[in-house]
Amino acid sequence: MNSRCLIVCYGELFLKGRNRPEFVQKLTNNINLSFQKNNFSNFSIRKLHDQLIITAKDDKELPKMIPYLKKVFGISTFFLAYQLENDYEKLCKFVESITDYYEINFTTFKFDISRSDKTFPKNSLTLQKELGEIIVKKQNLKVKLNNPQTTFYIRIHHQFILFFIEKIKGLEGLPVGSSGKILLLLSGGIDSPVAAYQLMKRGLEVVYLHFYHEKKGQEKIFALSEKLSPYNNFSRQVYLVDAQPLFTEISHISQAKYRLIILKRMFIRCAGLLARKLAITALATGDSLAQVASQTLESLGVIQQASITVFEPVKALTQKAIELHHDLERDEKGIINKILC
Incomplete structure (x- = not known):
C-alpha cells in the first residue's frame, strides 16, 4: 500500500528573499506547535523544494491534522497526497487501481501533471493521454478539460511522485510571530x-x-x-x-x-x-x-x-x-x- 503525506505550500514567503528561511522555519515551528497542542505525535515535517512535507508513523492520522492546518497563518494551500515511487509502471498500476484509494462519485475528470524531474521517461502531455486512457477504460469515466467534476493532480519529483485530488485553501498571510x-x-x-x-x-x-x-x-x-x-x-x-x-x-x-x-x-x-x-x-x-x-x-x-x-x-x-x-x-x-x- 502506498503511504500518504501532507504537502504544505506557502505563498507570501516566496517574497521574503534572504529572510525566507527564517519565515519558513517559523511556519514549521507553528505547525509543530499546533499538532503538539492537539495531541499528535510521531510525525515529522521537512522541507521539500519550496514546500513542506508532513509524514506520520500512522498515515491515518494525517486527515485528522487537516482542521488544524486550516488555522495556521502562512499557508497558501495544502493537500493530502499519496506518495508513490518515481516509476512509470507503478504510477500506471496506481491509476488502474484508483478505486482502492478514492471513491468514484463523479463522471468527468482531467489530469493536472507537472514534472520537476525532467528525466522522467514521459512528458506531461503524454502522461495525461496515457493515464487518461486507463481511467476511461477501467472506470468508464469521461475526460473533460474544462470544469471537470474531479481533477487528478500528479507532481513528479526526483525522489517520488505525489498523487492527490483536492487542494485545500489555507489562511495565507505570514506565520504568527514572524513580525513580532x-x-x-x-x-x-x-x-x-x-x-x-x-x-x-x-x-x-x-x-x-x-x-x-x-x-x-x-x-x-x-x-x-x-x-x-x-x-x-x-x-x-x-x-x-x-x-x-x-x-x-x-x-x-x-x-x-x-x-x-x-x-x-x-x-x-x-x-x-x-x-x-x-x-x-x-x-x-x-x-x-x-x-x-x-x-x-x-x-x-x-x-x-x-x-x-x-x-x-x-x-x-x-x-x-x-x-x-x-x-x-x-x-x-x-x-x-x-x-x-
Missing part, C-alpha cells in the same frame, strides 16, 4: 476580534489589553482570547485594567462626546506604558472611521497622539463589512463568526 508582538485594546465587541485576526494574518502575535468597569464583562474577554488562541500560536495573554478611576477622573466634563474622546486618549496612554514594560513596540485598536463621534478623523487624531505606533486594521471598513467580514477571502467570514459566537 503587538498590544491590542480588546473591547469585547465585534471590531477588535476582527482587528486581532487581521493582525495575526500579518505575522503579529497579539497580546490583549482590556479596560473594564464591571468584572462580569471579563469572562467574555477571556472567552474571546481563548477562541482566538488557535490562530495566535495558542497565546491568550490578557491584561485587565480597572477603568473606574479614569471614569471618576473625567466625570466633571459635561459633554459626553468629549468625555469619551478623553477616556480613549487615556486608554492609549496607559496602553503605551504597558507596551513599553512588555517590550512591545506597537499598539492596535478596533476603531473604524466615522462610526460614532469619537471615531471621526479628527477625534481619532486626538485619541492616538502617542509616542508609540498605533495600528487600526479595520479603520477603512464599513460596519457592514466588519460584521460580515466580506473583505476577507474564502471562508474567513465563517471563521470570524465562529470566534464571535
